[in-house]
Amino acid sequence: MSNSTLPPDAAYWIAHLERDLLPYWLTPAATPESGPFPTYRMDDGRAMTNGTVAEYKASAKQRGGQWIIDEGKLDDNYIRTHARQTFAYGVAYHLTGNPRYLALMQQGVRWSMAHAFDDRGAKTIVAGDVERNSQDQAYSVNGLAFYYYLTRDEVVLERLKTQYAYIMQAYGIRNASGELEGVAFRPGETRPTELVAVLDQLNAYMMLLAPILPEPMVASWKQDMLAFCRFMLKHFQIQQGDPGWDPLLANSFWGLLSDDVTVRRSRHLDFGHSVKAWWMIHLAGRLTGDSTLAAQGLEGMRALLAKGYLPGPRLMDWAVAKNKTPLSGLVNEATWAEKVCLPSKKKDCGNMTVVPGQHWWIHCEMDQAAATSAMANGGGGDLAAALALTGPFFVDHFVDRVGKEVWHAIDPITLAPQLKKAHHWKNAYHSFEHALVMAIAGQALRRGPLTLHFALQQDKQLPPNLRPYYFEGTVRNVHYATMPGQDDLLLAAVEFEIGTGETH
DSSP: OOOOOOOOOOHHHHHIIIIIIOOOSSSSSTTTTTSSSSSOOOSSSSSSTTTTTTHHHHHHHHTTTTHHHHSSSSSSOOOOHHHHHHHHHHHHHHHOOHHHHHHHHHHHHHHHHHSEEEEEEOOOSSSSSOOOOOOOHHHHHHHHHHHHHHHOOHHHHHHHHHHHHHHHHOOOOOOOOOOOEEEEESOOOOOOBBBHHHHHHHHIIHHHHHGGTTTTTTHHHHHHHHHHHHHHHHTTOOOSSSSSOOOTTTTTTOOOOOEEEEHHTTTTTHHHHHHHHHHHHHHHHHHTHHHHHHHHHHHHHHHHHHHHEEHHHHHHHHHHHTTTOOGGGGGGGGGESSOOOGGGGHEEEEEEEHHHHEEEEHHHHHHHHHHHHHTTTSSOOOOHHEEEHHHIIIIIBBBTTOOOOOOOOEEEHHHHHHOOBBTBBBHHHHHHHHHHHHHHHHHHHHOOOOEEEEEETTTTTTOTTTTTTOOOEEEEEEEEEEETEEEEEEEEEEEEOOOOOOOO
């Protein structure tokens, strides 16, 4: 619980990373020397084996995760989860400077470069072959993108360029003049269907890479990013008159376009996907100098954050509405809701306008959007005060104190864990990105410096475009060291002053 009007500082989030998150991802079961990082593991960190798979399935079913068993390939590994775990080790190094985490990231990078791609872009799973889609293609380079951000490795850059070209060739949606407008979900589709097809190109790699690529790629990618933002606004932003429209859905995005209203109102229609879309639109506007787009994204984020903010007493009201005894300790806490409660579900929601489901990744996305909005507000305001509560809520209630990492979900009444910690749609990515963004915001909102760690080629000068992740920052100081066992790498501890300021 926090009484501050600012979220915790970077020291808090680095301690959270090392104490709560990393232990789950540092075991021998998590980091096999050969092969990919495993998609599935037990909640206590053990490997998935023939002897544990029945236990995994029983636990998943007991905690509401039958879909994990039905959808996933429990006997295979997913390229996207390997990439996300690779990303996480990069974040760990970035925040701490510990070369052990960089070495683990390099292990993941080497495997991806050797095994994750073929002449149809990225594979979906390692051993078998299933239908490919543009979302998986995007996340296949999530770890490689962060490695390039840390190192400016030119060999990795070539793979990133090849993969981007393939995605745009196989999945790109173009207008009558042949200009790229958006991204389809499946190869050969010419109409937009899934928000994540285009959104996750921005989120998984483009936003991070666009400002640091060599020219002329910077200009080209910025142009594509603007096109993708306008594509999302044109086709997926919910408008009055759309099939399934309801005033409660204002400032949200359809996750799936369908003539079936029931389908439209189900897949990915939540605060997490919508606020992430606004976050990417805002950041793209800032990056490209499009102040109108930046302001539109900021306004959209703030509207959803206001709608989704869930003070502890409202969670307690939910318990009462469900004839359950509320947890009295929540009175001074706050979290984020899952989605709006539409009239068709009103009997399930009582007097609540939102569904208070507690999902780790939605909480991360809402915190990150709130952090960005608070920073854009010049360093304070209601959102900074909200983060002073929602940030610690995540650490206090989502973390598994015994097995480490965070649960996929927690029950909104009892806060008991739900689902599993490692599966085909949950890995280390969201919880580690959350720690990074919150550390950046914690320092920026205090006007304090933040040291982030890079690993650069010995024969290269310090790049002029070093940035603190998605944000603006001024380099104030740099300290160098050598990477143990890798004399060609120069470890650079870079002290940033993080920028804040209103977007107009």
